[in-house]
Amino acid sequence: EVPAGPDYSVTFTPLGNKIVADTVTVPQGYVAEILYSAGDQCVIGSVGYSGLPQVHPATELQAGSQHDGMHYFAIPGVDPNKRGLLAINHENLDSKILGFTGGKYSAATATDVEKKTALSTVGVSVIEVERDASGKWSVKPSAYNKRYSGNTEYKVSGPAAAVVGASVIGTLNNCASGPTPWGTYLTCEESTDNYLDPTQAEEGYGWVVEIDPLNQMGTPTKRTAMGRFDHENTAYMLDDANRVAFYMGDDGTPGCIYKFVPRKAYDPANRAANFGLLDDGTLYVARFNGDGTGNWIELTQGKNGLVAGATDPGNFTQLATGTVISGTLVDFNTQADVLIKTKAAARVAGGTLMDRPEWITVGGDKTIYCTLTNNSSRKRTDAANPRTSNRHGHIVRWTETGNSPLATTFNWSLLLLAGDPSIAAANEKGNIVGHTFSSPDGIRVDPQNRLWVQTDAGTGSSTTSIFGNNSMYYVDQATGESKRFLVGPVGCEITGIGYTPDLTAFFINIQHPEGAWSTTAGWPARSATVVVRRTDGKPVGA
Numbered sequence: 001e002v003p004a005g006p007d008y009s010v011t012f013t014p015l016g017n018k019i020v021a022d023t024v025t026v027p028q029g030y031v032a033e034i035l036y037s038a039g040d041q042c043v044i045g046s047v048g049y050s051g052l053p054q055v056h057p058a059t060e061l062q063a064g065s066q067h068d069g070m071h072y073f074a075i076p077g078v079d080p081n082k083r084g085l086l087a088i089n090h091e092n093l094d095s096k097i098l099g100f101t102g103g104k105y106s107a108a109t110a111t112d113v114e115k116k117t118a119l120s121t122v123g124v125s126v127i128e129v130e131r132d133a134s135g136k137w138s139v140k141p142s143a144y145n146k147r148y149s150g151n152t153e154y155k156v157s158g159p160a161a162a163v164v165g166a167s168v169i170g171t172l173n174n175c176a177s178g179p180t181p182w183g184t185y186l187t188c189e190e191s192t193d194n195y196l197d198p199t200q201a202e203e204g205y206g207w208v209v210e211i212d213p214l215n216q217m218g219t220p221t222k223r224t225a226m227g228r229f230d231h232e233n234t235a236y237m238l239d240d241a242n243r244v245a246f247y248m249g250d251d252g253t254p255g256c257i258y259k260f261v262p263r264k265a266y267d268p269a270n271r272a273a274n275f276g277l278l279d280d281g282t283l284y285v286a287r288f289n290g291d292g293t294g295n296w297i298e299l300t301q302g303k304n305g306l307v308a309g310a311t312d313p314g315n316f317t318q319l320a321t322g323t324v325i326s327g328t329l330v331d332f333n334t335q336a337d338v339l340i341k342t343k344a345a346a347r348v349a350g351g352t353l354m355d356r357p358e359w360i361t362v363g364g365d366k367t368i369y370c371t372l373t374n375n376s377s378r379k380r381t382d383a384a385n386p387r388t389s390n391r392h393g394h395i396v397r398w399t400e401t402g403n404s405p406l407a408t409t410f411n412w413s414l415l416l417l418a419g420d421p422s423i424a425a426a427n428e429k430g431n432i433v434g435h436t437f438s439s440p441d442g443i444r445v446d447p448q449n450r451l452w453v454q455t456d457a458g459t460g461s462s463t464t465s466i467f468g469n470n471s472m473y474y475v476d477q478a479t480g481e482s483k484r485f486l487v488g489p490v491g492c493e494i495t496g497i498g499y500t501p502d503l504t505a506f507f508i509n510i511q512h513p514e515g516a517w518s519t520t521a522g523w524p525a526r527s528a529t530v531v532v533r534r535t536d537g538k539p540v541g542a
């Protein structure tokens, strides 16, 4: 519901085309200020990055690297427009500030300290942030400040725990994320193996991990009932009876779109009663039919072909039309088999192979959006993935039948095909109205029902000469018209969207900037969370 108050209609003056400046560019009347960079102090008593290569154990208490998905949480009893908690994912390494032999991490030759250093810089930061009287935000030394890393121990729960084990060391490739209605943080592992420490058994990764920023839930927990794949983010829809669905993309080339429906309703009156909700429920994969309808196919052992001796067709959309699909035999004897081999289960059950599903978001009118970032090696098309060699990606949207999170059918359409009319190749022009872009990744409908899109396109000159540096756009949900709101520095992707409830502060992540290696000649080459706000203190975008 949209509370009464200021007018949130979008009025910012959009930025121009092809901006390649090595800084964060924002519209007139806005500022972008660095809040929390890789290597900064996190846990009380830690020492921040000083210009010298950082190593474990100091790194275990500092900001991790490659900031990605993020969510802003209220602290009970505190005005959330002035102070709150940010949970921030760290996807990979900011190698330039870390002490690796030759400046780069190699799992094959790493010393024990190098391995610990690498693993300490992925995972999650929780930080308390505060606004001062002038409107500027800073990180507060706080008992809430915490790191969860590739060296931390995680509990494993749900139907696959019997196979995976009761606990796993490490979370990594923490890509995007999402909140739950009960105020916990779901950090998503976008890799099904521990590439930083290959000695760890691979069933331990590729899960959704639940973390409580308020520290009431206990040990962070890998929720196996939600499936194992290259998880991008989670987004939930709640109905009037407090039944909930969590939507999830598999950023595989190609990958499917999923939803998980807990068996029990969310209990708004008893926070702790919800801490096991993600262990018991039904996982579905989406099939996008050619006539604009869709089906949610249940991924339960014994149903929809998920039995012993099933034939997995593999990623057949990457094979030329006419090539024989040989398939591979896969056994689904238990639900643990289905959850550990979720990608194969989804293909066997008839899920649609999409062009790399990235973020999903649920709008105010319950329209659900998913970015399909690109898939340049697609060779067979379908209605929901209509372009071969899809270099620039597209955005699909759907509505559940009856707008119910429990629906098993839906209706879908394409919001837009990314690209630019100046490109010679017909299948790369796209149909964006307004400011064009490539490779949509982050997407979020904010509480005032405004749709924001962030890009993660290649950062070579062949891309930046058409689109400029990676950027963030406002997209009109009715017309598809796009307006460029923010442009990142050289080499970065733009990702992560957090905001205060009054929307006067937006938290945005600058991931892997690669420009100047100093604080004076361009953007500092460290991943960072920035705060974007208006100098007049009014809501962002309006």
Ligand code: FEO
Residues within 6 Å of the ligand: 091, 175, 176, 190, 232, 251, 358, 441
């Ligand atoms: Fe880590 Fe799919 O982006």
Ligand code: CA
Residues within 6 Å of the ligand: 068, 091, 493, 511
């Ligand atoms: Ca990334």
Ligand code: CA
Residues within 6 Å of the ligand: 175, 176, 232, 358, 359, 441, 442, 456, 495
């Ligand atoms: Ca992403």
Ligand code: CA
Residues within 6 Å of the ligand: 358, 373, 441, 456
């Ligand atoms: Ca991406």
